[in-house]
Structure formats: C-alpha cells, structure tokens
Amino acid sequence: MQKVTGYIFGTIWxxxxxxxxxxFIASHVAGGCWYILAIQRVASCIxxxxxxxxxxxxxxxxxxxxxxxxxxxxxxxxxxxxxNNATTTNKIPExxxxxxxxxxxxxxxxxxxVSSNSxxxxxxxxxxxGLMTLSTFGNALExxxxxxxVIFSIVCVLSGLLxxxxxxxxxxxxxxxxxxxxxxxxxxxRDLEWWMKRRQLPSRLRQRVRRYERQxxxxxxxEDEMEMINDLPQGLRRDIKRYLCIxxxxxxxxxxxxxxxxxxxxxxxxxxxxxxKDEKIIRExxxxxxxxxxxxxxxxSSQTLSKGMVATCILGPGNFLGDELFSWCxxxxxxxxxxxxxxxFICVEETEAFxxxxxxxxxxTDHFRYKFANERLKRTARYYSSHWRTWAAINIQLAWRRSxxxxxxxxxxxxxxxxxxxxxxxxxxxxxxxxxHDHLE
Numbered sequence: 001m002q003k004v005t006g007y008i009f010g011t012i013w014x015x016x017x018x019x020x021x022x023x024f025i026a027s028h029v030a031g032g033c034w035y036i037l038a039i040q041r042v043a044s045c046i047x048x049x050x051x052x053x054x055x056x057x058x059x060x061x062x063x064x065x066x067x068x069x070x071x072x073x074x075x076x077x078x079x080x081x082x083x084n085n086a087t088t089t090n091k092i093p094e095x096x097x098x099x100x101x102x103x104x105x106x107x108x109x110x111x112x113x114v115s116s117n118s119x120x121x122x123x124x125x126x127x128x129x130g131l132m133t134l135s136t137f138g139n140a141l142e143x144x145x146x147x148x149x150v151i152f153s154i155v156c157v158l159s160g161l162l163x164x165x166x167x168x169x170x171x172x173x174x175x176x177x178x179x180x181x182x183x184x185x186x187x188x189x190r191d192l193e194w195w196m197k198r199r200q201l202p203s204r205l206r207q208r209v210r211r212y213e214r215q216x217x218x219x220x221x222x223e224d225e226m227e228m229i230n231d232l233p234q235g236l237r238r239d240i241k242r243y244l245c246i247x248x249x250x251x252x253x254x255x256x257x258x259x260x261x262x263x264x265x266x267x268x269x270x271x272x273x274x275x276x277k278d279e280k281i282i283r284e285x286x287x288x289x290x291x292x293x294x295x296x297x298x299x300x301s302s303q304t305l306s307k308g309m310v311a312t313c314i315l316g317p318g319n320f321l322g323d324e325l326f327s328w329c330x331x332x333x334x335x336x337x338x339x340x341x342x343x344x345f346i347c348v349e350e351t352e353a354f355x356x357x358x359x360x361x362x363x364x365t366d367h368f369r370y371k372f373a374n375e376r377l378k379r380t381a382r383y384y385s386s387h388w389r390t391w392a393a394i395n396i397q398l399a400w401r402r403s404x405x406x407x408x409x410x411x412x413x414x415x416x417x418x419x420x421x422x423x424x425x426x427x428x429x430x431x432x433x434x435x436x437h438d439h440l441e
C-alpha cells in the first residue's frame with residue numbers, strides 16, 4: 001500500500017526531473033554572472049577609450065538620449081543622438097568589435113548580446129552559455145591574465161565537474177533503477193507466460209493473471225513492503241507500520257474510536273491487498289479467513305436467498321467484509337471452526353484494501369475484549385455490515401409495499417397482483433426469519 005500523504009517525490013521520474021531543473025538553474029546562474037561581468041568589461045573598454053580624449057565625461061557613462069554606436073562620447077552629445085538622421089553610421093564601435101584590439105577573453109561571445117535590443121536574446125543566450133560551459137567543464141574558455149576572469153573560469157570548471165558528478169550521476173542512477181525494475185517486471189511476466197503456456201491455462205484465466213500483475217506493479221512497484229521490514233527489530237517495525245498504515249486504519253469507521261494501543265496492534269498485523277476487476281474475493285459458503293477493509297475501489301455483495309432470488313449491495317471505501325469473523329472471535333464459548341461466508345464478494349473495479357487474518361483478529365479481540373464489548377462498537381459494526389444493511393433494506397421495502405398496498409388497493413388480495421407480488425411476499429416472509437445473528441450482545 002503506497003503512502004501518499006505528503007508524498008511529493010514518490011517516483012523515480014520526479015528525481016530525474018528535479019536534477020535536470022537543478023542543473024538548469026545552475027546554468028542560469030553561471031550565465032547571468034558571465035553576462036554581468038561582460039557588461040563590466042565593456043564599460044572598462046569605454047573608460048579606456050574615454051581616457052584617450054580630454055573631452056570625454058568620465059563622471060557618468062549614461063546619457064539622456066540614446067547615442068549611436070561608433071560616435072565619440074563627448075560632453076556635447078546632443079547632435080550625435082540616434083534620433084538625428086544626419087548621424088547614422090555603419091561603423092562598428094571599437095568596444096563592441098569582437099576583432100578589435102581590446103582583450104575580452106571569455107566575454108567575447110557576449111558582445112552581440114550587450115549590443116542587442118532583444119530581451120529574449122539577453123535572457124536565453126546567457127543560459128545557453130552556462131549550459132555549454134558547465135557541460136564541457138569549461139574546455140572552450142580562454143581567459144585573459146586578469147585575476148577576476150581567471151577566478152571565474154576556475155569556478156565554472158569546478159562547478160561543472162561537481163554538477164556533472166552529482167546531478168548527472170543521480171540521473172544515471174535513476175535511469176538504472178527504472179531499467180532494473182522494468183527488467184525485473186519483464187522477467188516475471190516472461191516466467192508467468194511460460195508457466196501458463198506449459199499448464200495450458202485458458203485465455204480467460206491468462207487475462208486475469210496479466211491484469212492482476214499490472215495492477216500489483218502499478219500499486220506497489222513490484223516490491224513487498226512487509227517482506228522488506230520483517231527482519232527489522234520489533235519496535236522499529238511497529239513504528240514503520242504505524243506510519244504507513246495509521247491513516248488508512250483510521251478511515252475505517254469501526255476503528256475510529258479505538259485506543260492508540262489497539263491501533264498499534266492492528267497496524268502491526270494488517271497486510272496490504274490488491275484485487276483486480278471481476279475477481280472473487282470470497283464465495284458464499286467458503287470459510288472466512290480474514291476481514292478485508294476497503295481503501296479504494298468498490299465491491300459487489302451477492303447473497304442467495306431462495307428460488308434464485310439474490311440480494312445485492314455495493315461496498316465502497318470505509319466498508320468491510322468478513323464481519324462473521326468478528327462475531328466469531330467474540331463468541332463464548334469459542335469455536336475453532338471458522339465461520340462460513342454468507343455472501344459472495346466480487347470486485348466491481350480495481351480495489352486496494354488491507355486484511356486482518358483470523359488469528360490476528362482473535363488475538364486483538366482476546367487481549368482488548370473490554371473495548372470490543374461496548375454498545376457503541378456494536379452499533380457501528382451492525383451499521384456498516386452488509387448483512388444487516390440488506391436485512392434492514394428488505395424490511396423497509398416490505399413495510400413500504402404493504403403500506404402502499406393497503407392505501408391504494410384495500411380490497412384486492414395480495415395474491416391477485418401477479419407473480420411479482422407473490423415473489424415479493426414469499427421473499428420477505430422467508431428473509432425476515434433469517435435475521436443476521438452476531439455475538440456482540
């Protein structure tokens with residue numbers, strides 16, 4: 001049974017995606033730092049160019065109006081603004097020329113980005129540079145002799161090596177785990193197919209086996225959690241089972257008002273069950289070996305009455321079956337023979353549940369008999385019992401039909417209303433004598 005409460009990274013693909021996102025964020029950070037340092041290098045170039053002219057204002061390199069590239073940065077720059085048609089030029093600025101004399105080093109590829117007016121280019125190109133640099137461990141970097149550029153190059157190389165070792169290594173581990181589980185499932189399916197072919201099972205049974213295996217792998221990932229924790233110490237195993245099962249146990253109305261000590265013993269003894277569609281959990285007349293508590297899915301209960309008449313009802317999450325076993329454990333004097341099931345239970349859809357075996361239920365009821373002998377638990381057990389509900393529904397239906405018959409047709413005898421009315425009267429008369437019996441008194 002999967003633990004889904006607060007469970008975000010529950011699959012291997014989540015880990016795969018998270019590592020890719022972390023690698024992408026690291027590339028974005030590296031590219032952003034590279035772009036900022038490139039702008040500083042361009043500003044240094046402009047300062048050097050300004051120092052060559054006595055008329056350049058070094059207080060601020062910003063202008064009130066946009067200045068076309070290639071024009072000298074003079075104090076009076078109004079006549080060189082880009083909105084002046086007479087100042088257009090095709091000359092590449094010295095500080096934005098990749099083939100110029102100024103040493104840009106690793107920032108040379110950023111010059112087209114700095115001069116671009118597109119916001120998309122300014123965002124995407126640094127991310128691309130970060131991905132390329134970290135993925136290649138900085139092999140394409142050719143820094144100059146400036147210490148800031150050398151330190152940044154060293155950080156990029158070490159970061160790329162660390163990220164590749166951790167994140168990409170984790171992705172490889174995740175993919176290996178996925179392939180290992182897939183291979184394990186394929187081997188089991190192959191063995192099952194070989195066995196079914198050797199035993200010449202009919203196609204209907206083969207389809208049921210395949211459907212059950214697919215559902216079991218989807219629900220539990222092919223692992224038996226209870227077998228994995230059986231070798232752990234008893235206290236640790238009990239704490240783990242309580243963490244995994246306590247929320248599911250409390251969904252059952254029969255156990256909602258139990259003490260923590262009883263819930264711990266129940267969690268320590270339940271085991272997860274998975275049923276495929278159209279599977280018969282138990283047939284009418286078979287010994288009841290466990291109580292089954294439904295967590296997900298629906299079951300159909302069919303109880304044969306007489307002359308082909310069948311009483312049916314639908315059980316959903318929170319309901320349970322095998323209440324005959326519950327009354328059997330509380331019976332005094334105790335009988336060793338297991339009780340027989342009074343109905344057939346078939347899965348309407350894929351169902352997940354947990355079961356409590358007869359010996360475990362008997363142990364709990366014997367040691368905590370004071371809790372199972374109160375009136376409130378008796379009413380709860382009867383209210384959620386499919387047999388008591390069916391008996392109550394029949395009596396309500398009989399009373400309503402008798403009231404309707406007396407008010408609408410007081411003169412006509414019941415046997416004159418046709419075969420359906422006769423069957424109903426006969427059905428109700430026989431079923432009322434079969435009142436469900438338990439030992440909760």
